[in-house]
Amino acid sequence: ETGVTQTPRHLVMGMTNKKSLKCEQHLGHNAMYWYKQSAKKPLELMFVYNFKEQTENNSVPSRFSPECPNSSHLFLHLHTLQPEDSALYLCASSQVVAGGGELFFGEGSRLTVL
Amino acid sequence: GESVGLHLPTLSVQEGDNSIINCAYSNSASDYFIWYKQESGKGPQFIIDIRSNMDKRQGQRVTVLLNKTVKHLSLQIAATQPGDSAVYFCAETFQGAQKLVFGQGTRLTINP
Numbered sequence: 277e278t279g280v281t282q283t284p285r286h287l288v289m290g291m292t293n294k295k296s297l298k299c300e301q302h303l304g305h306n307a308m309y310w311y312k313q314s315a316k317k318p319l320e321l322m323f324v325y326n327f328k329e330q331t332e333n334n335s336v337p338s339r340f341s342p343e344c345p346n347s348s349h350l351f352l353h354l355h356t357l358q359p360e361d362s363a364l365y366l367c368a369s370s371q372v373v374a375g376g377g378e379l380f381f382g383e384g385s386r387l388t389v390l
Numbered sequence: 391g392e393s394v395g396l397h398l399p400t401l402s403v404q405e406g407d408n409s410i411i412n413c414a415y416s417n418s419a420s421d422y423f424i425w426y427k428q429e430s431g432k433g434p435q436f437i438i439d440i441r442s443n444m445d446k447r448q449g450q451r452v453t454v455l456l457n458k459t460v461k462h463l464s465l466q467i468a469a470t471q472p473g474d475s476a477v478y479f480c481a482e483t484f485q486g487a488q489k490l491v492f493g494q495g496t497r498l499t500i501n502p
Contacts, residue, residue, distance in 0.1 A: 278433065307488065319434070319479065319492040332489065366433050372488065378424070379490065381433030 279303040282367050282382035289357065290390050297352040297385045299367030307372045308350040309379065310342060313364040325350060326372060357389045398477065402499045409470050411496045413463040413480035420482035424490065425454060425465045429476045437465070437478075467498075475500045 279302045289295050301308060310322040324332035325344040339361075341353040350367055364384040370377040403409045415423065421442040426434035440447045440454045440463075447454050453466040463480050477497050481490040 278435070280433075309488075318494045321489060321491075324488055326488075368433075370488070377488075378436050378439070379434075381426075381435070383431070383433045 278380045278382065280367055280369055280380050280382035282365075282385050284385060285383065286386045286388075288388045288390065289354065291357060291359075293357075294353070294355040296354065297365055297367075297387075299350040299352075299382055301348055301350075301367075301369035301380070303369055303371075303380060305369040305371045305380070306347055307370045307377070308344060308347070309368040309370075310350065310352055311366040311368060311381075313366055313384070315363075319366070322352075354387070357387075359389050362387055362389045398495050398497045400497045400499065402501055403470055404501050405472060406469055409467045409474070409498060411465045411467075411478050411498065413465075413493050413496075415461050415463055415480065415482040415491075415493070417482060417484065417491070418458075418461060419484050420491075421484045422482070423454070423456060423463050424481045424483075425452075425463075426479045426481060426492075427476045428479065428495070434479060470498075470500050472500050472502070474498060 281300045283298045308325045312320045321334050322336045323342045328344045339356050343351040364386050366384045367382045368379040370379045424439040425437040427437050428434045438449045438452050438454050440456050445456050451468045455464045477495045479495045480493045483490045
């Protein structure tokens with residue numbers, strides 16, 4: 277248990293569907309992240325939220341829409357996805373401190389877009 | 391299990407042997423480096439970190455070496471165990487860990 281819980285663990289959706297991924301951290305951290313892990317690429321940072329405010333959008337297509345209602349919860353809303361969006365989506369949290377802060381990852385949501 | 395890369399470098403070692411996993415990083419301005427371990431079906435898990443003002447750091451059965459001259463990072467695992475089988479990622483960043491850049495990863499297999 278890393279203290280970061282992601283649901284659902286597996287999701288299959290069509291290109292016209294709308295779904296959401298949820299992440300909850302129980303560590304009292306002040307920053308949350310979405311990463312994408314594809315079969316042929318290193319982990320890619322998608323979004324960063326500090327104290328509920330988005331501080332990083334790594335050129336992510338608008339069909340991915342993040343939401344951070346509070347420091348403990350992070351969502352990734354999905355709509356009109358493409359098959360190439362199929363990947364493992366990892367949520368992480370950290371306590372932002374000067375000079376760094378260890379990332380704690382959830383176990384990921386495996387997304388398949390048909 | 392998870393498939394995290396079709397072109398991952400792989401390393402196979404015998405149980406009980408030491409293993410060394412290497413990583414070349416790209417940004418000479420990076421000042422903070424982390425090794426993560428990802429087991430099948432799980433998210434990456436922190437192993438050990440090192441800052442650029444150090445060249446070596448030891449943990450429990452693991453040692454990280456940093457060579458800033460050639461931008462090279464290595465992870466040494468002593469007396470490998472079956473539970474060490476996983477994909478290992480190095481990550482670099484500067485000015486804090488919020489924009490970690492991950493390497494492609496190395497798949498380590500421990501043979502009985």
